[in-house]
Amino acid sequence: MSESPDLLLDPLLQRGFRYALSLVHDHGQAEDLLQEACVAISRKGGPWKLGYMITVIRNRFIDQYRRSQKIRFQPLEEIEVPVEAPVDEGVGDDLNRALGRLRAEERELVYLAVVENYTTSEIAELTGRPRGTVLSAIHRAKQKLRTALGGDQAKDAS
Amino acid sequence: MKANKDSDRLDEQLRGHYAAASLDDDALGKIRAAVREEAERAAEPEGRSRWRWAFKYLAAAAVLAVVALGPYLGWWGPGRTTARRLAQRVATEIALNHTKQLPSDLLEKDLVWATLAAATSKQLDFSPVQPAAFKAHPHRLLGARYASVDGQIALQIRMTDERQDLTLYQFRPGERFAKLHKKYTFEVHGVRILIWQEQGLVMGLARFSADLQ
Numbered sequence: 001m002s003e004s005p006d007l008l009l010d011p012l013l014q015r016g017f018r019y020a021l022s023l024v025h026d027h028g029q030a031e032d033l034l035q036e037a038c039v040a041i042s043r044k045g046g047p048w049k050l051g052y053m054i055t056v057i058r059n060r061f062i063d064q065y066r067r068s069q070k071i072r073f074q075p076l077e078e079i080e081v082p083v084e085a086p087v088d089e090g091v092g093d094d095l096n097r098a099l100g101r102l103r104a105e106e107r108e109l110v111y112l113a114v115v116e117n118y119t120t121s122e123i124a125e126l127t128g129r130p131r132g133t134v135l136s137a138i139h140r141a142k143q144k145l146r147t148a149l150g151g152d153q154a155k156d157a158s
Numbered sequence: 159m160k161a162n163k164d165s166d167r168l169d170e171q172l173r174g175h176y177a178a179a180s181l182d183d184d185a186l187g188k189i190r191a192a193v194r195e196e197a198e199r200a201a202e203p204e205g206r207s208r209w210r211w212a213f214k215y216l217a218a219a220a221v222l223a224v225v226a227l228g229p230y231l232g233w234w235g236p237g238r239t240t241a242r243r244l245a246q247r248v249a250t251e252i253a254l255n256h257t258k259q260l261p262s263d264l265l266e267k268d269l270v271w272a273t274l275a276a277a278t279s280k281q282l283d284f285s286p287v288q289p290a291a292f293k294a295h296p297h298r299l300l301g302a303r304y305a306s307v308d309g310q311i312a313l314q315i316r317m318t319d320e321r322q323d324l325t326l327y328q329f330r331p332g333e334r335f336a337k338l339h340k341k342y343t344f345e346v347h348g349v350r351i352l353i354w355q356e357q358g359l360v361m362g363l364a365r366f367s368a369d370l371q
Contacts, residue, residue, distance in 0.1 A: 010186055018176045031181060035189045042196040095175050100348045101257075101366075114172045142168060149168075 009048055013038070015116070016053045022111035023061045023104050036060050050116075054126065061104075098148035106141035113138050244308075244335065245342040245353045248362060251307050252353075253346035255314060256325045256364040262301025262316055269299040278302065278313060284330045286313050287357045295319060307362070308334075327362040335360050 013034065020030035020037075037056040041048065099107055105127075112118040112126070120138075124131040181189070264277055271288040278286060281304060300316040305327065312329035331338065341354040345367060352363045 013186060013189060014180050017181050018179055021176070021179055027179070031185055031189075034181075035192055038189050038193050039196045042193040043200060045200070093175075095171050099175070110172065111176065114169045115176045142165070145168060145172075 012048060012050060012053065015050055016057060018115065019054050019108075019111060020057050020061070022107045022115075023058070025100050025104070025107060033057055033061055033064070051126075054112075058108075058126070094149055095145070098145050101148055102141055102144060106137065106144070109134060109138045110141050110145070241337040241339065242342060245338055246344060248308055248360070249342070249344035249351040249353055250346050252325075252327050252351050252362040252364050253344075253349040255305055255307075255327075256349050256351075256366075257347060260303060262303045264302040269301065271299070274299065274302060274315070278304075282311060282313060284328070284359060286315065286328050287359060289326070289356055289361055289363075292317075297324075307360075322365050325364045327364070328359045330358070331355060331360045 016037065017030055017034045020033040021027065024030050024033060034057065037053060037060050040056055040060065041053065046052075102110070108127070109123060112123050113120070118126070120131050120134050123129075124134045127134065129137075264274070271286070275285045275287075286302075297317050297319045300318055300323075302316065303314045305312045305314040307327055307329050310329045310332060312327050315326040315328070317324045317326060335355070338353070338355055338360060341352060344351045344353070348367050349364050350367045354361055
Protein backbone atom coordinates (compact mmCIF):
# COMPACT_ATOMS: atom_id res chain seq x y z
CA MET A 1 0.00 0.00 0.00
CA SER A 2 1.31 3.48 -0.86
CA GLU A 3 2.25 5.75 1.99
CA SER A 4 -0.23 8.31 3.21
CA PRO A 5 0.31 11.82 1.89
CA ASP A 6 2.56 13.97 4.00
CA LEU A 7 4.03 17.38 3.56
CA LEU A 8 5.76 16.24 0.38
CA LEU A 9 2.35 15.66 -1.20
CA ASP A 10 0.92 19.06 -0.27
CA PRO A 11 1.61 20.42 -3.77
CA LEU A 12 -0.46 17.53 -5.16
CA LEU A 13 -3.28 18.34 -2.78
CA GLN A 14 -3.20 21.98 -3.84
CA ARG A 15 -3.45 21.03 -7.49
CA GLY A 16 -6.26 18.63 -6.72
CA PHE A 17 -8.01 21.40 -4.82
CA ARG A 18 -7.72 23.81 -7.74
CA TYR A 19 -9.11 21.22 -10.12
CA ALA A 20 -12.01 20.58 -7.72
CA LEU A 21 -12.52 24.33 -7.54
CA SER A 22 -12.80 24.48 -11.32
CA LEU A 23 -15.69 22.05 -11.06
CA VAL A 24 -17.67 23.42 -8.15
CA HIS A 25 -16.51 27.07 -8.11
CA ASP A 26 -16.85 27.17 -4.35
CA HIS A 27 -13.92 27.01 -1.94
CA GLY A 28 -15.69 25.01 0.75
CA GLN A 29 -17.21 22.51 -1.62
CA ALA A 30 -13.89 22.08 -3.43
CA GLU A 31 -12.24 21.28 -0.13
CA ASP A 32 -14.91 18.71 0.70
CA LEU A 33 -14.68 17.15 -2.74
CA LEU A 34 -10.91 16.89 -2.50
CA GLN A 35 -11.08 15.33 0.95
CA GLU A 36 -13.57 12.71 -0.20
CA ALA A 37 -11.38 11.90 -3.18
CA CYS A 38 -8.26 11.61 -1.03
CA VAL A 39 -10.01 9.28 1.40
CA ALA A 40 -11.12 7.14 -1.53
CA ILE A 41 -7.56 7.06 -2.88
CA SER A 42 -6.23 6.15 0.54
CA ARG A 43 -8.77 3.34 0.83
CA LYS A 44 -7.41 1.85 -2.38
CA GLY A 45 -3.85 2.42 -1.35
CA GLY A 46 -3.01 5.03 -3.96
CA PRO A 47 -1.48 5.93 -6.31
CA TRP A 48 -0.88 9.49 -5.25
CA LYS A 49 -0.55 11.00 -8.68
CA LEU A 50 -2.25 14.00 -10.22
CA GLY A 51 -3.84 12.15 -13.13
CA TYR A 52 -5.44 9.57 -10.86
CA MET A 53 -6.50 12.18 -8.33
CA ILE A 54 -8.20 14.23 -11.05
CA THR A 55 -10.09 11.14 -12.21
CA VAL A 56 -11.26 10.31 -8.70
CA ILE A 57 -12.32 13.91 -8.00
CA ARG A 58 -14.19 14.05 -11.28
CA ASN A 59 -16.03 10.79 -10.69
CA ARG A 60 -17.03 11.79 -7.17
CA PHE A 61 -18.25 15.15 -8.44
CA ILE A 62 -20.42 13.52 -11.10
CA ASP A 63 -21.80 10.93 -8.66
CA GLN A 64 -22.48 13.51 -6.00
CA TYR A 65 -24.46 15.84 -8.18
CA ARG A 66 -26.29 13.08 -9.99
CA ARG A 67 -27.43 11.74 -6.62
CA SER A 68 -28.60 15.10 -5.38
CA GLN A 69 -30.38 15.62 -8.70
CA LYS A 70 -29.63 19.29 -8.43
CA ILE A 71 -27.71 19.36 -11.63
CA ARG A 72 -27.36 17.05 -14.60
CA PHE A 73 -23.94 16.46 -16.07
CA GLN A 74 -24.65 16.53 -19.76
CA PRO A 75 -22.66 16.42 -22.95
CA LEU A 76 -21.31 19.77 -23.99
CA GLU A 77 -23.12 19.76 -27.31
CA GLU A 78 -26.46 20.23 -25.59
CA ILE A 79 -27.54 23.45 -24.01
CA GLU A 80 -27.93 22.22 -20.50
CA VAL A 81 -28.07 23.22 -16.92
CA PRO A 82 -24.79 24.54 -15.66
CA VAL A 83 -23.26 22.41 -13.00
CA GLU A 84 -22.11 24.91 -10.44
CA ALA A 85 -22.39 26.05 -6.88
CA PRO A 86 -22.88 29.54 -5.66
CA VAL A 87 -19.96 31.86 -6.16
CA ASP A 88 -17.84 32.32 -3.06
CA GLU A 89 -19.19 35.16 -1.01
CA GLY A 90 -16.88 38.06 -0.59
CA VAL A 91 -14.89 37.33 -3.77
CA GLY A 92 -15.72 40.10 -6.12
CA ASP A 93 -13.16 40.00 -8.87
CA ASP A 94 -14.41 40.07 -12.45
CA LEU A 95 -12.75 36.85 -13.55
CA ASN A 96 -14.20 34.94 -10.64
CA ARG A 97 -17.68 36.18 -11.53
CA ALA A 98 -17.11 35.36 -15.19
CA LEU A 99 -16.00 31.85 -14.28
CA GLY A 100 -19.10 31.52 -12.13
CA ARG A 101 -21.22 31.99 -15.21
CA LEU A 102 -19.60 29.11 -17.06
CA ARG A 103 -20.83 25.59 -16.71
CA ALA A 104 -18.72 23.21 -14.68
CA GLU A 105 -17.81 21.28 -17.81
CA GLU A 106 -16.53 24.48 -19.41
CA ARG A 107 -14.53 25.56 -16.37
CA GLU A 108 -13.04 22.10 -16.15
CA LEU A 109 -11.84 22.15 -19.75
CA VAL A 110 -10.38 25.63 -19.49
CA TYR A 111 -8.65 24.72 -16.23
CA LEU A 112 -7.09 21.54 -17.58
CA ALA A 113 -5.96 23.19 -20.81
CA VAL A 114 -4.70 26.50 -19.47
CA VAL A 115 -3.61 25.81 -15.91
CA GLU A 116 -2.53 22.19 -16.02
CA ASN A 117 -1.42 22.34 -19.68
CA TYR A 118 -3.21 19.16 -20.62
CA THR A 119 -3.26 18.54 -24.35
CA THR A 120 -6.58 18.33 -26.13
CA SER A 121 -6.08 14.60 -26.56
CA GLU A 122 -5.40 14.13 -22.86
CA ILE A 123 -8.50 16.11 -21.95
CA ALA A 124 -10.55 14.15 -24.49
CA GLU A 125 -9.39 10.90 -22.94
CA LEU A 126 -10.02 12.05 -19.38
CA THR A 127 -13.50 13.38 -20.08
CA GLY A 128 -14.56 10.76 -22.60
CA ARG A 129 -15.32 13.36 -25.26
CA PRO A 130 -14.22 13.64 -28.89
CA ARG A 131 -11.16 15.79 -29.41
CA GLY A 132 -13.04 18.13 -31.73
CA THR A 133 -15.73 18.73 -29.12
CA VAL A 134 -13.09 19.54 -26.52
CA LEU A 135 -11.33 21.98 -28.84
CA SER A 136 -14.49 23.89 -29.74
CA ALA A 137 -15.78 23.82 -26.17
CA ILE A 138 -12.56 25.37 -24.86
CA HIS A 139 -12.73 28.02 -27.54
CA ARG A 140 -16.38 28.82 -26.72
CA ALA A 141 -15.71 28.93 -23.01
CA LYS A 142 -12.85 31.37 -23.47
CA GLN A 143 -15.04 33.51 -25.71
CA LYS A 144 -17.66 33.57 -22.98
CA LEU A 145 -15.05 34.63 -20.46
CA ARG A 146 -13.79 37.41 -22.70
CA THR A 147 -17.35 38.62 -23.31
CA ALA A 148 -18.10 38.54 -19.62
CA LEU A 149 -14.89 40.39 -18.82
CA GLY A 150 -15.67 42.90 -21.54
CA GLY A 151 -13.26 45.40 -23.13
CA ASP A 152 -10.65 44.45 -25.68
CA GLN A 153 -10.77 40.79 -24.74
CA ALA A 154 -14.31 40.55 -26.19
CA LYS A 155 -12.91 41.39 -29.62
CA ASP A 156 -10.54 38.44 -29.74
CA ALA A 157 -10.82 36.88 -33.15
CA SER A 158 -11.58 33.18 -33.35
CA MET B 159 -1.38 39.20 -33.42
CA LYS B 160 -3.92 40.98 -31.23
CA ALA B 161 -5.98 37.82 -30.98
CA ASN B 162 -2.95 35.95 -29.64
CA LYS B 163 -2.18 38.72 -27.16
CA ASP B 164 -5.73 38.66 -25.87
CA SER B 165 -5.60 34.90 -25.62
CA ASP B 166 -2.32 35.03 -23.72
CA ARG B 167 -3.70 37.67 -21.39
CA LEU B 168 -6.76 35.60 -20.54
CA ASP B 169 -4.61 32.51 -20.00
CA GLU B 170 -2.35 34.48 -17.68
CA GLN B 171 -5.32 35.75 -15.74
CA LEU B 172 -6.70 32.25 -15.41
CA ARG B 173 -3.40 30.86 -14.17
CA GLY B 174 -3.09 33.70 -11.70
CA HIS B 175 -6.65 33.22 -10.51
CA TYR B 176 -6.22 29.53 -9.78
CA ALA B 177 -2.70 29.93 -8.40
CA ALA B 178 -4.11 32.32 -5.82
CA ALA B 179 -6.69 29.75 -4.72
CA SER B 180 -5.16 27.40 -2.21
CA LEU B 181 -5.83 25.40 0.88
CA ASP B 182 -4.51 26.82 4.11
CA ASP B 183 -2.47 24.77 6.59
CA ASP B 184 -5.54 23.85 8.63
CA ALA B 185 -7.35 22.50 5.59
CA LEU B 186 -4.30 20.56 4.47
CA GLY B 187 -3.90 19.13 7.93
CA LYS B 188 -7.55 18.08 8.00
CA ILE B 189 -7.21 16.23 4.70
CA ARG B 190 -3.98 14.54 5.76
CA ALA B 191 -5.62 13.43 9.00
CA ALA B 192 -8.62 12.01 7.14
CA VAL B 193 -6.35 10.10 4.81
CA ARG B 194 -4.24 8.73 7.67
CA GLU B 195 -7.39 7.61 9.46
CA GLU B 196 -8.60 5.80 6.36
CA ALA B 197 -5.23 4.14 5.88
CA GLU B 198 -5.24 2.98 9.52
CA ARG B 199 -8.78 1.69 9.17
CA ALA B 200 -7.77 -0.32 6.15
CA ALA B 201 -4.97 -1.85 8.17
CA GLU B 202 -7.19 -2.80 11.14
CA PRO B 203 -7.03 -6.34 12.52
CA GLU B 204 -9.82 -8.61 11.29
CA GLY B 205 -11.68 -8.88 14.64
CA ARG B 206 -12.28 -5.15 14.95
CA SER B 207 -13.40 -5.06 11.33
CA ARG B 208 -16.02 -7.72 12.08
CA TRP B 209 -17.53 -5.62 14.87
CA ARG B 210 -17.53 -2.62 12.59
CA TRP B 211 -19.38 -4.57 9.90
CA ALA B 212 -21.89 -5.87 12.43
CA PHE B 213 -22.58 -2.32 13.55
CA LYS B 214 -23.02 -1.23 9.94
CA TYR B 215 -25.55 -4.00 9.29
CA LEU B 216 -27.52 -3.04 12.39
CA ALA B 217 -27.48 0.62 11.38
CA ALA B 218 -28.65 -0.27 7.87
CA ALA B 219 -31.48 -2.39 9.30
CA ALA B 220 -32.55 0.51 11.51
CA VAL B 221 -32.57 2.88 8.53
CA LEU B 222 -34.69 0.43 6.52
CA ALA B 223 -37.14 0.17 9.39
CA VAL B 224 -37.48 3.96 9.54
CA VAL B 225 -37.94 4.18 5.78
CA ALA B 226 -40.62 1.46 5.81
CA LEU B 227 -42.51 2.63 8.89
CA GLY B 228 -41.97 6.38 8.57
CA PRO B 229 -44.99 7.21 6.42
CA TYR B 230 -47.30 5.14 8.69
CA LEU B 231 -45.99 6.91 11.77
CA GLY B 232 -46.22 10.30 10.10
CA TRP B 233 -42.49 10.90 10.41
CA TRP B 234 -42.11 11.68 6.75
CA GLY B 235 -43.92 11.30 3.41
CA PRO B 236 -45.44 13.35 0.63
CA GLY B 237 -47.44 15.50 3.03
CA ARG B 238 -44.39 16.51 4.99
CA THR B 239 -42.80 18.74 2.38
CA THR B 240 -42.55 22.12 4.01
CA ALA B 241 -43.42 25.32 2.24
CA ARG B 242 -39.79 26.37 2.36
CA ARG B 243 -38.59 23.16 0.72
CA LEU B 244 -41.21 23.56 -1.96
CA ALA B 245 -40.10 27.12 -2.58
CA GLN B 246 -36.48 25.95 -2.66
CA ARG B 247 -37.30 23.35 -5.28
CA VAL B 248 -38.99 25.99 -7.39
CA ALA B 249 -36.06 28.37 -6.87
CA THR B 250 -33.58 25.76 -8.05
CA GLU B 251 -35.52 25.17 -11.25
CA ILE B 252 -35.88 28.89 -11.84
CA ALA B 253 -32.16 29.47 -11.28
CA LEU B 254 -31.27 26.77 -13.76
CA ASN B 255 -33.70 28.14 -16.34
CA HIS B 256 -32.47 31.68 -15.77
CA THR B 257 -28.90 30.67 -16.41
CA LYS B 258 -29.80 28.83 -19.60
CA GLN B 259 -30.94 32.14 -21.15
CA LEU B 260 -32.83 30.31 -23.87
CA PRO B 261 -34.37 32.45 -26.64
CA SER B 262 -37.86 33.91 -26.11
CA ASP B 263 -40.92 32.46 -27.82
CA LEU B 264 -42.55 35.86 -27.83
CA LEU B 265 -40.52 38.75 -29.10
CA GLU B 266 -42.48 41.84 -29.89
CA LYS B 267 -41.39 45.39 -30.12
CA ASP B 268 -42.82 47.46 -27.29
CA LEU B 269 -44.16 44.43 -25.51
CA VAL B 270 -46.41 45.44 -22.65
CA TRP B 271 -48.32 43.50 -20.01
CA ALA B 272 -51.66 43.80 -21.82
CA THR B 273 -50.34 42.40 -25.11
CA LEU B 274 -48.48 39.69 -23.22
CA ALA B 275 -51.71 38.50 -21.64
CA ALA B 276 -53.49 38.53 -24.99
CA ALA B 277 -50.65 36.73 -26.78
CA THR B 278 -50.48 33.90 -24.25
CA SER B 279 -54.17 33.43 -23.52
CA LYS B 280 -54.48 30.25 -25.63
CA GLN B 281 -51.37 28.53 -24.36
CA LEU B 282 -51.56 29.25 -20.64
CA ASP B 283 -54.08 28.22 -18.03
CA PHE B 284 -53.72 31.63 -16.41
CA SER B 285 -53.38 35.24 -17.42
CA PRO B 286 -49.98 36.81 -16.68
CA VAL B 287 -50.14 39.86 -14.47
CA GLN B 288 -47.87 42.73 -13.65
CA PRO B 289 -46.60 42.30 -10.08
CA ALA B 290 -47.52 45.16 -7.75
CA ALA B 291 -43.86 45.96 -7.11
CA PHE B 292 -43.31 46.68 -10.77
CA LYS B 293 -46.18 49.11 -11.13
CA ALA B 294 -44.05 51.87 -9.66
CA HIS B 295 -40.67 50.48 -10.75
CA PRO B 296 -39.52 51.47 -14.27
CA HIS B 297 -38.95 48.41 -16.39
CA ARG B 298 -39.24 47.11 -19.92
CA LEU B 299 -40.48 43.76 -21.16
CA LEU B 300 -38.06 42.06 -23.53
CA GLY B 301 -39.79 38.83 -24.36
CA ALA B 302 -41.45 35.76 -22.96
CA ARG B 303 -41.05 32.03 -23.16
CA TYR B 304 -43.25 29.12 -22.22
CA ALA B 305 -41.69 27.04 -19.49
CA SER B 306 -42.56 24.67 -16.75
CA VAL B 307 -41.78 24.89 -13.08
CA ASP B 308 -42.17 21.82 -10.92
CA GLY B 309 -44.35 20.31 -13.62
CA GLN B 310 -46.65 23.32 -13.90
CA ILE B 311 -46.91 25.28 -17.12
CA ALA B 312 -45.34 28.65 -16.53
CA LEU B 313 -44.46 31.83 -18.32
CA GLN B 314 -40.90 33.07 -18.24
CA ILE B 315 -40.87 36.83 -18.80
CA ARG B 316 -37.62 38.60 -19.65
CA MET B 317 -37.37 42.13 -18.37
CA THR B 318 -34.88 44.83 -17.75
CA ASP B 319 -34.88 47.82 -15.46
CA GLU B 320 -31.89 49.25 -17.35
CA ARG B 321 -29.64 48.26 -14.47
CA GLN B 322 -29.99 44.54 -14.66
CA ASP B 323 -31.69 41.77 -16.58
CA LEU B 324 -34.47 40.04 -14.73
CA THR B 325 -36.50 36.95 -15.37
CA LEU B 326 -39.96 36.71 -13.89
CA TYR B 327 -41.76 33.38 -13.71
CA GLN B 328 -45.46 33.07 -13.18
CA PHE B 329 -47.63 29.99 -12.85
CA ARG B 330 -50.91 28.88 -11.29
CA PRO B 331 -50.28 27.47 -7.84
CA GLY B 332 -52.55 24.45 -7.76
CA GLU B 333 -53.06 22.49 -4.57
CA ARG B 334 -49.40 21.76 -3.93
CA PHE B 335 -48.47 25.38 -3.58
CA ALA B 336 -51.37 26.34 -1.36
CA LYS B 337 -48.98 26.40 1.63
CA LEU B 338 -46.67 28.93 -0.03
CA HIS B 339 -47.75 32.01 1.90
CA LYS B 340 -44.53 33.81 2.67
CA LYS B 341 -41.86 35.40 0.53
CA TYR B 342 -38.69 33.36 0.17
CA THR B 343 -35.28 34.44 -1.04
CA PHE B 344 -32.68 31.98 -2.26
CA GLU B 345 -29.27 32.10 -3.78
CA VAL B 346 -28.73 29.25 -6.22
CA HIS B 347 -25.81 28.86 -8.57
CA GLY B 348 -25.05 32.57 -8.63
CA VAL B 349 -28.68 33.56 -9.12
CA ARG B 350 -30.76 35.40 -6.54
CA ILE B 351 -34.41 34.26 -6.58
CA LEU B 352 -37.41 35.72 -4.82
CA ILE B 353 -40.50 33.50 -4.58
CA TRP B 354 -43.92 34.70 -3.52
CA GLN B 355 -47.64 34.47 -4.29
CA GLU B 356 -49.62 37.37 -5.62
CA GLN B 357 -52.84 37.90 -7.52
CA GLY B 358 -53.48 34.17 -7.51
CA LEU B 359 -50.17 33.23 -9.09
CA VAL B 360 -46.85 31.92 -7.83
CA MET B 361 -44.12 34.29 -8.91
CA GLY B 362 -40.38 33.86 -9.03
CA LEU B 363 -38.03 36.73 -9.81
CA ALA B 364 -34.49 35.82 -10.81
CA ARG B 365 -31.41 37.90 -11.35
CA PHE B 366 -27.70 37.15 -11.38
CA SER B 367 -26.19 37.83 -7.97
CA ALA B 368 -23.24 39.52 -9.64
CA ASP B 369 -25.57 42.16 -11.05
CA LEU B 370 -26.62 43.08 -7.55
CA GLN B 371 -23.14 44.27 -6.59
